[in-house]
Amino acid sequence: MIQRAELLSPAGNFEKLKIAIEYGADAVYGGVSHFSLRNRSGKEFDIESFSEGIAYAHERGKRVYVTINGFPFNSQLKLLERHIAQMAELGPDAFIVAAPGVIKMAKRVAPQIPLHLSTQANVLNVMDAEVFYEMGVKRIVAAREMSLKDAQEIKRALPDLEIEIFIHGSMCFAFSGRCLISALQHGRVPNRGSCANDCRFDYEYYVKNPDTGVMLRLEEEEGVGTHIFNAKDLNLSSHIGEILETGAISALKIEGRTKSNYYAGITARTYRKAIDDFYAGCFRSELYGAELDTLKNRGFTDGYLIHRPFQRLDTQNHETAISEGSFQVSGEVREDGRTFFCKFTIKPSEEHEIVVPLGARVSPSKSEIGEIYEREGRFFISFDKILTESGKELPAVHSGNTNAICLPSALPPFSFLRIQEEVV
Template sequence: MFKPELLAPAGDLTRMKYAFAYGADAVYAGQPTFSLRSRENGFKNLDDLAEGIAYAHARGKKFYLTSNIIPRNVKVESFQKALLAAIDLGPDALIVADPGFVGWIREVRPNAEVHLSVQANCTNYLTAKFWQGLGVKRVILSRELRLAEILEMKERLPDLELEVFVHGAVCMSMSGRCMLSNWVVHRDANLGACDNSCRMPYRLYANEGPQVEDYREHEGNFTLQRTDRPELDPIALDEDTWGTYFMSSRDLCAIEVVPELIKGGLESFKIEGRTKSVYYLSQVVRAYRMAIDSCFEQINAGKEPAISDESRRAVTYLDGRGFMQGFLKGPLPQNYESTHMPADAGCVAAQILDYDEASHSVRVNVKNPFTMDDKLELMTPAGMATCPVESMNDFRGGAADRLNPGTEGRVFLPKNVKFDNNNAEFSFFVKDFPQKSL
């Protein structure tokens, strides 16, 4: 049995470096202009791509280029030209969705490895076999598949690499093949300009007249009821101070399914989130790195694999829309009940910028407020450890009992805490909340 690849998002060169530091085996990054995160893509040109590819290969890692827009006629020639230039840089694979471009790449660059994007919505083994016949080496499976379907596909097609999403945002449409953004703000999601209209807050108004000023805001709780199926339960639309997020699903967290995916022989476990912060990326990669390594080791030792509490705890240091197992397991494949769920175990307190050996202190960019009395943990690529604070200076250089977000400060470490510049670039302070039983 082989150990599956941990594949992390790289929204830019900085995020790519954090992903590798915390244990990713490979990253996927957007091709400039021609990926589905084109408006937020930090890889702006071929020079950025070349630097990223060289950085990955120098560390024995892989760099996949996401080129997965669904182009219209006007973009075909420019997309072809850009693809050829990108292929010449030597990415380990191209992630492509459009069937015409898959065929064209196989014709003009037959040695280029092609992975089928999730945008192609592969949901059964016949479709996967079809793409395999066209020379696709790996299929990135649709998020809408259940675990049993994924495992069956691998059993039927053992020679085809399969990649499965294990963590990140879930689209209310079919793996992103959505027209909502285009309809609301005239920005086409299938050309890389999604406005995330499904995740934005909305208000319900009563229309009392033809003019905008004739609308009044709805008050109280409200529900949706199918008029053609009155026997069905009403759908509650929860609303907070920001509005209702009826179309925004909770995020996928499949960490509990990792053992079954490893035993099923899946080649790649994919994390979503090219626009997330470096802290979010680092913590999620850390969680799945620990989970994969420990489960793989247990399986090789003939033991029944189990997820460690530390792996579980890592994802509870993140806030967001809440977590679910998606379509993989459970009676509720997607959950729209919550707008926002705060982190459970802790949150990032500060990102470490550099280390001063003479004073044994670190300069930090404060992300959330913390005080001398807070329980802090030092998070580095080597792990997390409790780290009491000796003293702190604020951005003016004066002694401080509290550091506030949006500022820089200096934290002085106890003498027994070992730290050096090799850890400084990719480290954080985490503010630990009182622990709960897992």
């Protein structure tokens, strides 16, 4: 019998942790401090809120993995040791680490906490997997360049070793994040959690004559080749079935701790459906693709798990750093379920679709504020008046307005309102 795979979502802050769990994630990953490889999201958590996040997850039967996958300098080793001990006291379900020395330190300081090996360790083969397994690693997060065939070979050689793969999110143009462009241009070191995403920038080409010092700009075909490093986003939703059929993969991981609340919810919800549908024998790849298209993205690719890197010619987006999704998020429902914050523009009489966590229910209703109704199995909301929580009526509300806006009736906490983008 094939063991059911775990769905692992990013938790950039406490709210995103809650959203990922409510939308279907089995586990979340996140961290505190610069030892986590996402400096920005590491600052969103402090010890207290991260502890609350672990408690929130455990109360719901979910797991939390702590990212301690930075590469420390000598001057930071004592601080790292204290950090490992402090994280262990919170009772997480595993540490995600990258450096062999950190593995050794974690086993000494917190031997009770299982160890997962970060993708930063670049495991691609049985030999390297065996080395880390013998060091005490329970799970490897495979390099994005590894093929599904190689994952199966590792599993056959080391059946007790769990293998985790990325299935969705940003891709690096370099080999598993081994990049120095950000460090050279901004002094922000990618492998220490502060990448400036320089690969997404516009670049122009120049040639210089060393004898005369003359520099000339090379003209390009318009719209081609300006974003020369910009990788498309990974999207393996259509391949979930063949991945799970192998029985080699223990966990499917979504990238994106610094991305939006909507991203956290939609990715968890969509891949939860895909996984559950596979096990139920009713896989629907077009449905998952359409839902993931609602997210802002750089264009999608299925990466290198199915095809080798040298076989791919469509993994780069040379035109734009990021593209709009098919829907615009217009509102995020607060945890109280009775109010929301505007994230775009909402006007009276406009129709906005309601997206709710998996298993949550919506009931049609009507009040003086507006109406919630169903059409073809989907729920929508329309406002007759825009009323703030304090009772002030507005002609419309925009994303710059920080007032909570009243709903016609309660919706499930962490629901989203969205409106379809106009096709130009």
